[in-house]
Amino acid sequence: MRKETNSFGRFYTDQGLYDRSEKLYKALLEEDIESLDISNVNRLQSMANLASTYRNQGRWKEAEELDVQLDVQVMETSSRVLGEEHPGTLTSMANLASTYRNQGRWKEAEELFMQVMEIRKRVLGEEHPGTLTSMTNLASTYRNQGRWKEAEELEGQVIETSSRVLGEEHPDTLASMNNLAFIFKSQGCSAKAISLMEQCVRLEIMFLVLSILICYSLSIS
Structure with a gap:
């Protein structure tokens, strides 16, 4: 029965009949809540479907509230089942943190x-x-709050480690350098920002040329 109800919900959503799909997803969610099982995969899916329906209707606030509930429950379930240090749990925590960041809930x-x-x-x-x-990710939260010195220090650490471990021309290193350049610019340090961006461009060109040479050598080998 659940499978058929979800199928109808998706059909109504595809047809733009969001009121009907909302009623179906709400009914499923109410059933899941009555089961009192927060680890219930069905419940998480019902919440995700309902949140998607709210977004399709432009009901952003309600969608965001459900997104938070969903992320919290996934995180709690993963922590209980897999353990706090499991990669899946950490990913769930990072997802919830990203949701908070997108909502401007900086402290959380x-x-x-x-x-x-x-x-x-x-x-x-x-x-x-x-x-x-x-x-x-943490540095980005500092940036969004205008906490430039903390963001600069953390992003600098990332660049130093990434350059040593991954290489200066690695995309992740270059992304961090771009972030730091933005931090410099936001603090009025235009000269430092320009210098760092110029360095980024040179490294990006080197990376592109190296990639082309590798592809060429592989094609003729």
Whole structure:
């Protein structure tokens, strides 16, 4: 029965009949809530479907509220089933932090990004790409709040480590350099921003040329 109801919900959504799909998804969600099982995959799917319906109707606030509930429940379920240090749990935490950041809930986003970063440092090591991504996410939260010095310090650490581990011309390193250039510009340090952007362009050209040469050598080998 659930499968058929979901199929009708998708059909109504595809036809733009959002009121009908909303009623179906709400009914399924109410059934799932009555089961009192937050690990219920069906419940999570119902919430995701209903949130999607709200977005299609332009009801952004209601969609955002459901997105947060969904991310929270996925994170809690993953933490309970897989453990706090499992990659899946950390991804769920990062997703929830991103949702908070997109909603301008900086403090909540910062706290979660910080937790993810600290766990990844401990479990994966300070030089692991996943750790560097967590540091970049936290730096972006600082940037969004205008906390330029903290963002600059953290982004600088990412660039230093990424350059050493991945290489200066690696796309992740270049992205961090672009971020730092933006931070410089936002603080009125135009000369430093321009210098860093020029360095980025040179490295991007080097990376592009190297990629072309590698492709060419492979094609004739």
